[in-house]
Amino acid sequence: MSEGSSEILRLDAVSRRFSGLQALRGVTLGIKQGEVLGLIGPNGAGKTTLVNTICGVTPASGGTISFLGKDITRIRTYQAARLGxxxxxxxxxxxxxxxxxxxxxxxxxxxxxxxxxxxxxxxxxxxxxxxxxxxxxxxxxxxxxxxxxxxxxxxxxxxxxPKLLFLDEVNAGLNSAEVARATRLIHELAAGGITIVMIEHLMKVVLNVCTRIAVLHNGQLIADGLPRDVIKNPAVVDAYLGQQYAQRNATGG
Structure with missing residues (x-):
């Protein structure tokens, strides 16, 4: 992605509360046209809630969301679908x-x-x-x-x-051949110009497909950047990847 690429989606201080639970805490994130963003983090980190909030399933409790320059913070699901x-x-x-x-x-x-x-x-x-x-x-x-x-x-x-496609664990429950096939499809979609946000637990897939990674933990964005930088980030290693993964990755194992 070039630095001049325009943002297709912008989140500013987006929060979501469910009664006593703070599922999202002031998430600020921009997604550029044509990129493939990996959204990772532990179970319960708020990843699916974030997608639901953007797509109008569960409206934000605070903050603003804009898509192609239009405020969609209070959008309904059918309106989101019609916008792309x-x-x-x-x-x-x-x-x-x-x-x-x-x-x-x-x-x-x-x-x-x-x-x-x-x-x-x-x-x-x-x-x-x-x-x-x-x-x-x-x-x-x-x-x-x-x-x-x-x-x-x-x-x-x-x-x-879609102009922007969210993929929520499309590889969960699949065997390695099925994952490889799904990964090829995602590459083809990205090559066709669709902007993609992937929620994914298989780091091999994330590193193969994504141009950038954002990491959620306890509803907060704790890292956002190039895959090679994010997987070395100590906060990400502690919250999600674990020391064994970091060591294997550092040694190329």
Whole structure:
């Protein structure tokens, strides 16, 4: 990314409280057009809450969020989708009885309400082909394997024509061959110009795909920078990576 690249998303002092729990604490973060940002941190750090807050699922308790220069702090989920904010979910829950094709077509219709069912299905076919599910198009989503449901989730997110795509643990529960396939898809999406924010626990994937890493711990941003710098940051090693990881990485092991 060049220094002059414009920001697609800006968070200023964003907080989120759930009754007594402070899930996000004054997070300030800018995301540049075209970058792949890895969002990492321990379980419960606030990563999914941050994505939910940006996408309108759980509105911010404080601070401001802007997307392409427009204030979206109080946006609704359908409005976020129509602006070009799209996301996958950590827990994959497709419409079980719908075919794979109609799951993806439904996502297209949700984000582009003027679209016809015919054109939504045509687009859905293209997205299924991209994620390698064209032969499963007519199968009910309930019959797909976990890896296939994860790819279906990605196809649904792409059907929403994202400018900014949030991927929430797309590799969780996958074997190494499935992770490699998912990683190739993410590389292709990034090469196509979609800005991506990845919540991911597999550091191998983060270091392979991400141009930058932001680290959350207890709802606070504790590091933000180039992957090679962030993984050596003592606060990140203490809060998340652990000394063994740091030592292995330092020795190339």
């Amino acid at each position: 904010l799209s996301r996958t979910f950590q827990i994959v829950q497709p419409f079980a009885e719908f075919s794979a094709l109609d799951n993806v077509a439904a996502a297209a219709l949700f984000s582009q309400p003027g679209e016809s069912l015919k054109s939504a299905r045509e687009e859905a076919r293209a997205h299924l082909a991209f994620v390698g599910l064209e032969t499963q198009a007519t199968q009910p989503a309930a019959t797909l394997t976990l890896a296939m449901r994860k790819r279906l989730e990605l196809a649904k997110a792409l059907a929403m024509k």
